[in-house]
């Protein structure tokens with residue numbers, strides 16, 4: 001029996017159940033072990049109070065290293081680019097929706113404006129990346145820090161407490177939240193560039209557990225691995241984590257060419273820099289993106 005470690009949020013449980021079902025397809029039985037992390041205990045604090053990496057992952061990784069669980073399911077975008085000693089990502093899921101969506105309270109829609117929001121409209125997000133991109137595309141918006149799980153954040157737009165919120169499409173779709181009373185805007189991920197690894201689930205295990213790694217390799221999607229490797233290598237080269245105002249999105253086309261879109265705000269209040277690069281191989285691609293991100297002229 002494989003023991004799968006997961007956080008207890010609805011999104012985390014959906015993702016763990018998904019991995020459980022995938023394992024079952026290969027005749028492998030598993031059970032879920034819910035583990036509370038520091039991040040779950042202090043939901044009320046703002047992100048600026050949550051210093052240090054691995055706030056939502058440390059307890060789970062410790063359980064893995066201690067042999068209390070055999071693997072753990074995470075959202076790839078929440079994982080630091082360097083794995084803790086002794087742990088590896090043995091499988092990456094399919095990537096369904098990679099993009100962010102803007103959810104707007106019905107009565108606050110202003111058609112003709114970017115994101116259908118008027119000047120001064122409040123928009124909930126605690127992500128520096130989302131704030132930087134929103135500012136670039138609609139400087140009149142007023143970002144408001146929000147925390148909590150996906151349904152809680154969605155409700156801020158539903159109730160009108162805020163005019164709008166930004167959330168990852170993947171999370172909304174996995175939870176099958178009812179968005180029918182909201183206006184839903186889906187900007188292109190080439191313009192509203194997602195976080196490295198967004199929309200992908202990762203299964204982590206012990207480096208030394210060759211048997212588990214072999215089993216998990218049955219679930220791995222190699223093209224997702226290639227593309228998210230480019231995205232996460234850019235993040236790593238920029239020495240950033242999930243609080244860096246950096247979006248990176250990589251696609252592989254039918255011909256095998258890689259296309260990267262990146263957006264980066266080099267400092268508080270700085271203009272957003274955008275880079276688009278395509279290559280026939282991955283070699284040197286993250287390095288080239290970083291070089292351009294650090295030298296690109298700012299947009300006006």
Ligand SMILES: NCc1[nH]cc(CCC(=O)O)c1CC(=O)O
Nearest residue numbers: 075078167168170171198199200
């Ligand atoms: N940081 C929280 C988080 N981690 C993963 C997702 C969504 C699912 C995904 O992108 O894989 C979310 C919610 C959000 O950003 O809206």
